[in-house]
Amino acid sequence: MPELPEVETIVRGLQSRVAGDRISSVWIGSRKQPLKSSAAKIVATLTGKKIARVHRMGKHIVLDLVTSAASSKKIPDAQWVVHLGMTGRMLVCEPEIETVKHTHLSATLASGRELRFIDARMFGKLAVAVPGNFDPGGVEPLEVDPAVFQELFRGRKTPIKSALLNQKLLRGVGNIYADEALARVGIRPRRKASAISREDLTKLHGAVQAVLREAIKLGGSSVSDYVGADGEEGFFQLQHRVYGREGEPCLVCATPIQRVVIGGRSSHFCPKCQK
DNA sequence: ACTATTTCCTGGATGC
DNA sequence: TGCATCCAGGAAATAG
Numbered sequence: 001m002p003e004l005p006e007v008e009t010i011v012r013g014l015q016s017r018v019a020g021d022r023i024s025s026v027w028i029g030s031r032k033q034p035l036k037s038s039a040a041k042i043v044a045t046l047t048g049k050k051i052a053r054v055h056r057m058g059k060h061i062v063l064d065l066v067t068s069a070a071s072s073k074k075i076p077d078a079q080w081v082v083h084l085g086m087t088g089r090m091l092v093c094e095p096e097i098e099t100v101k102h103t104h105l106s107a108t109l110a111s112g113r114e115l116r117f118i119d120a121r122m123f124g125k126l127a128v129a130v131p132g133n134f135d136p137g138g139v140e141p142l143e144v145d146p147a148v149f150q151e152l153f154r155g156r157k158t159p160i161k162s163a164l165l166n167q168k169l170l171r172g173v174g175n176i177y178a179d180e181a182l183a184r185v186g187i188r189p190r191r192k193a194s195a196i197s198r199e200d201l202t203k204l205h206g207a208v209q210a211v212l213r214e215a216i217k218l219g220g221s222s223v224s225d226y227v228g229a230d231g232e233e234g235f236f237q238l239q240h241r242v243y244g245r246e247g248e249p250c251l252v253c254a255t256p257i258q259r260v261v262i263g264g265r266s267s268h269f270c271p272k273c274q275k
Numbered sequence: 276a277c278t279a280t281t282t283c284c285t286g287g288a289t290g291c
Numbered sequence: 292t293g294c295a296t297c298c299a300g301g302a303a304a305t306a307g
Contacts, residue, residue, distance in 0.1 A: 001299085001300060001301080003301095033283080033284080059301080083301080083302090084301095085284095085300085085301060085302085086284090086299075086300050086301065087284095087285085087286085087300095102285090119284095120284085120285060120286065121283090121284050121285050121286075121299090121300085122283080122284055122285080123283075123284070123300070123301060123302080124301095125301095125302090155277095156277085156278090157277080157278075158277080158278060158279085162278090162279090165301085165302095167301080167302070174300085174301075175299095175300070175301090263278095263279075263280090264279090264280075264281085264300085265299095265300070265301095266298095266299080266300090
């Protein structure tokens with residue numbers, strides 16, 4: 001399930017592989033579910049445009065598109081916004097590569113390659129936007145300073161785990177990294193966000209940033225069917241201390257890791273180390 | 276203004 | 292082996 005580090009890895013791969021290339025034609029499948037804009041609008045917006053830059057906003061992939069040959073302009077003409085949901089992939093490949101099931105869009109590039117959006121479970125989303133109009137809300141976890149981070153949780157009665165997952169507060173943190181960050185600072189996922197001390201929130205801010213940075217360095221976590229733009233796997237899953245380790249010993253105290261459901265999400269923690 | 280719950284969707288794992 | 296059932300999860304929608 002792509003969260004911030006996985007999306008960042010994919011974005012870097014796309015930036016190096018397709019930035020500067022031009023979209024010569026677009027094919028869109030019949031499924032409506034993944035489309036946030038109409039198929040006609042997506043085709044019309046993408047066709048003929050050059051991909052000036054690929055960047056990330058939270059868990060969204062944003063491709064800046066320009067019409068002119070010269071890419072010196074600062075403001076793109078349009079943006080192509082992609083959310084991978086749980087199982088979404090952005091594949092860059094040669095046209096001879098067989099189109100797999102659940103391919104919802106394929107963009108043929110001037111270089112001859114194809115950029116394909118594939119998503120089995122269809123929680124992913126495709127949209128086009130006018131530059132400046134797309135704002136997923138929330139703050140970037142790697143850019144927010146500790147004071148602003150603390151303010152996000154003031155007065156919130158919801159469990160800290162749920163608050164960390166709320167994209168309108170913090171954008172990009174998902175289930176894996178929320179659990180991992182909480183484990184690193186010894187906070188139980190069920191603690192009310194408003195009940196966490198200033199010092200602990202400062203520590204949590206540091207842990208969220210550390211865990212995301214470390215994961216980006218390792219190319220993200222490959223669990224489920226996540227792979228990067230080249231199909232390569234990440235390796236941060238080898239660093240997980242609690243996520244997916246129910247019943248296994250805590251790496252610090254050997255107490256079995258517990259799994260509980262909070263807000264419909266499985267949450268993992270050490271009952272001894274996390275209070 | 277919040278918060279909690281439900282819904283979408285399909286592949287993989289599990290159980291009989 | 293095969294079939295049914297459960298489960299995973301991001302975020303939008305709904306209900307309270």
